[in-house]
Amino acid sequence: MDRTATASARFLDPTVLARIGNLDLLARTVVDGFLNGSHKAPYLGQSMDFAQHRPYVPGDDIRRLDWRLYARTDRFYVKQFEAETNTDVVAMVDVSDSMAWTSDAARPTKLDYARFLAASLLHLSRRQRDRVGCVTFDDAPIEHVPATARNLDLSLMALERSRARGPGNLERAVHHTIPTLYKRGIVLVISDFYEDVDDVVRAVRHLTGRRQDVILFHLLDPGERTLPPGDAVSFEDAETGEQVPVIPDRLREGYEAVIDEHVAALRYALVREGVDFVPVDTSTPLDHALFAYLTLRAHTTRRR
C-alpha cells in the first residue's frame, strides 16, 4: 500500500475522524480519501439540469445544440446542463440516548459515528449528483432537511447540531417523515435499532410502501456485543434510566447469544422485506460502510 493510501485509510479511522470538528471537512476528507483510495468513482447520475448556453465549437455533440435558440438567433449554441441526481438520498439518523454511548472513551460514540457516516454518505451522494436531505429523530423527527441539490450544507449543519435526547422509536419517526418524501429515493436509516424486530420491519414497510429504497445501517459498538468483565455491576439504560444489577461474568454468554440472535433476526426480517441491512461496527473505519453503501447502491440502480 502506498503512502497515499495509508494516509487515506488513517483518515477514515473513526478515532482519527473524531478529532475533526467540522463535519463538512470531515465528510470531504472521508469521501476524498475513500475515493482516492478506491481509484475509481462510479458516477452514475444521468439526468442533467440546464445551466447555460455556450457557442458551439466543432466536436461538440450536435445533439446538444439548442435548435430553438438557433431559430431565433441563427447561431449555434450548445446547452450546458448541470449534472442532475437520479434520486433523493435522505439520511435518517437516530439521535436517541442509546446512541450517545461508547465503550471506549477514545472512540467516538455511536451518534458521532452515525453523524460521520451520514455526512460521508450524503457527501458521497452529493458527489454523485444526488439530492440529499437529512432527518434526525428519536421517537419522532427532530430536524428535517428536505432532499435537494443544495441542502448538503443544511444537512451537515443539522447533523452537526444533533444531540442525543430521549428514547428512540423508529416507527413513529418514519411515520412522521413519510409525508416529506415526495419522490422516489433512497432512505439511509442509521441507528442501533434497540427495538423489536417487528417494529423495525413495520417502519421499513412504511418506507418501502412509499417506493423508497431503504438501506439500514445497524451501528453497534464492540462493547455492546458483549458485556464487560466484572462480578457486580448495575447497568443503567441510557434511554429509560432503569438500572439492572447483574454479574456480567455470569451473564455474558447469554447476552452475547441474545444480541447475536437479535442481529440475525433483524437481518433475516429485512432481507425478507427486500431491504439492505448493513451492520456497522463503530470501531471499524468508515470505508467499510461506504463500500457497503456503494455496492448496495449499484444493486439498487440496477434494480431500477
Next chain:
Amino acid sequence: MGLAFLVPLALAAAVAVAIPIVVHLTRRRRSKVLPFPSIRFIERVPYRVESRRRIHHWFLLTLRALAILLIVAAFARPFVDRSAEAEAAGTGPTERVVLLDRSWSMALGERWSEAQDAAREAVSELGPLDRASVVLFARGADAVARSTSEPRRLREAIDTARVSDQATAYGPGLKLTETILAESELPGREVVIISDFQAEGWTGDEGVVFPPGTRIRTVTVGEGPIENATVAEVALNRRQVEGRERVSPSARLTRTGGTESREVEVALSIDRQTVQTRRVTLPPEGASAVAFDPVTLGADQTQGSISLTPDALPHDDIARFVLSPGRAQRVQILVPARGAARSFYLERALEITEAGDFEVVSSTGSVPSGDALDAVDVLIMVGRPLGGGAEMARVTEWVREGGGLVLVAGEAGGWGAGGEAIFPGALGGTEDREGRGERLATLDYQHPIFERFRGPRQGDFSAARFYRARRLDVQPSDVDSVAILARFDDGSVALAERRSGDGRVLVWASTLDAEWTDLALQPVFLPFVHQLVRHASGRTDAFESFTAGQIIDVADGRAMESAGLGAIAEAIAASEERVVLTPSGVSFEITSGEGSHFLELSEAGFYEIRPPGRDDLRPVSVAVNVDRAESRLAPLDPEEMVAAIRNDTDGLAGGIAAERADALRRADQERRQSWWRWLLLGAFGILIMETILSNRLSGRRARSEHARV
C-alpha cells in the same frame, strides 16, 4: 494454673465477631453503575438470582473477625491464674513491711538488739520477687527503707536504727504501713510488727485498715519480768525569801516490778553539778517522794535535774528542768484622792504571794506616762474615772501594745471620750440590791480567771453578797470582741473583758472593798484577785521542761514567750541567727526569714541555743524529758492488736472480704501479666494488615473496572 479473665463479661462482646461476617454476607456491595445503551437484551437473558450471601474475601473476613476477637479478649483482661499455685507454694511476690518499735522503752535490757535481729531475719526471708520496707516508729513513724528488694539497703536501715527518746504510739507506724501496702502492686502483703507491745501506745481506735489478705506477724521482744524505777514527777516550788527567789525541788519516784524494797540514790543537779543527794527506799510496785533543800536561783536559764541511779532503763531515771528567776508583775493601782482606802483589800491580796508575784504600787495621781507606763504590767483604776483626751489616748495605745487594764467601777469609776474603743460596753448608774443583796450567779469557768475554781471545793463565789453595783451594758455589736465573765443573779453583768490589740481591759461592775460587797471578806477573794491580775497581764508560767517529740515554732513570739524563750523569738524576729546544740551534740542554725521556724525536740536532754560564735554567753536552755507515759511497761497482747487490725481489715463479712481479696489477687496477677496490651497490639497490627490488603484489593478492582470503561 489456668487461663482466666478479669472481666469475663466482656467476652459477651465476642458476638461482635458476627458483624464482619454479617456485613460480608449481607452487605450489598455498592456495585458500580455503568451506563449502557439499552438493557433490553440484558433483561432478556435468562438468569438465576445470584446469592448475595456469598463471601468474597475469606482472608479479609478472617482478619477482621480475628481483630475483633483479639480486642474483645483484651477487654476481658485475660491472665494465667497462678493463685492456687502460689498459695500451695506459699510463695509469690510479697510486699513486706517490717515495723520496728524504737520507743525508748525498747532500750530496756536486750530488747533493742533482739528487735534488730528479728528485723534482719524478716528481711532475710525475702524471695527474689518480694519487696520490703522498714518502718521505725515511736511517737512518729519513718520509713527508712521503702518498698525495696535490695537486702543490703534493708539491713543498713536496720543496723543504723537507734532507740529514740519518744514514747510508743502504734497509730502512725500502722498508718504508714497501710499507705505502703495500699501503694504496692504485689499480690502478697505481710506486716511484721517487732515491738515490746506496750499497752500504753495502743488506743484501739487507730482506724488502721490494711488491704485485704494482709498477713500480720508479731514479734514480741523483752518478755519476762520487768523492773524499772522512774522519776515520775517533779515539783519546783518557788518562794521569795529576802528578795531572792528560792526553789524547793521535790520528786515522786515510782517502781515497776521487783519483789523486794530497793534503796536508790536520788541526786539533784544544778547546772550539771550534783548539789544534793537523797537515799530513798522504793517498795516493789510502789512509789516514794523525795524533797530537796531549797535552792536559790542566781541566774537565768539554770539547768537542773533530779536523777536516780541508772537502772536497766535509764531514759526515765532523770527529769530535767530549766529555771529562771521569776519577774514580779508590776501592778499600778490608781485610786481617787479621797478614796485611798478603797484599794486596801486589793493591795493586801496582791501582796500575799509565796513567790512575790506582784510588785504593787498604789497612787492617787494621774495615769503614768511614757516609760513609767510602759514599765507597768497591769493598771488598776479603783473608783477612779479614766479621763478622755491625752490620758485616754496614752492608755489606749499602751493597752494595744499589751498592757492590762482593770477598772473597778465603784461610785465614780468610768471613762471619758474615746474609751468606747477599748472598754467593753458602757457603764450606767448605780443600782442598789435590796434585801440581802445579789450573788454572782453565772461564772465563765472556761475562762482562765475562773478555770481554777471550776472543781468542787475550789472556791465558792456564791457566798459573796453584792449590795450595790454599776450597770454595765454590753452592746450586742460588741459580743464578738467582748466576753462576759460573770453575771449577778438578775442577769446584769458583773465582770466583762475586752481584748484590744495585744492587751486586755476588764471592768468590774462593783467594788473590791467591803463597802458595796463582802467579796473581799470571802476566802475566794485572794485567788480571784491573783487570777484577775495575772490574766490582765497576759503572762503565763514559763515551761520548765518539754517532752521529747514536741515541736516549737520559734517564729511564734507569743508561744515562745509562754515557753520562757521570748529572747529567742525576739532574736529570730530581728533576723538574728541562733545556733542550736542538741543533747547529742549536733548543732544547726535557726535561720531568720518569713514563715515558721520549727525546732523539733526529738532528743531528751538540754537543747542550748545561743548566737553563733558566742560560746562565752550563757545559752538559752530547753529541757526535754522523755514521755513518762512510756514508763508504764504493761504489755498488750499482740493478738489483741492483730485482731483489731484484722477486724478493721475484714470489716465486711468474711465471705465478701475473701471475695475482695481474691478479686485483688486476680487483678494483681492480671496487672502484672498485662496480656491485654499484646492483644490490642496484635489487633491493631491485624487491622493495619487488613487495611492494606483491602485497599490493595479495592485498587485492583478499581483499575480493572477503569480498564473496562
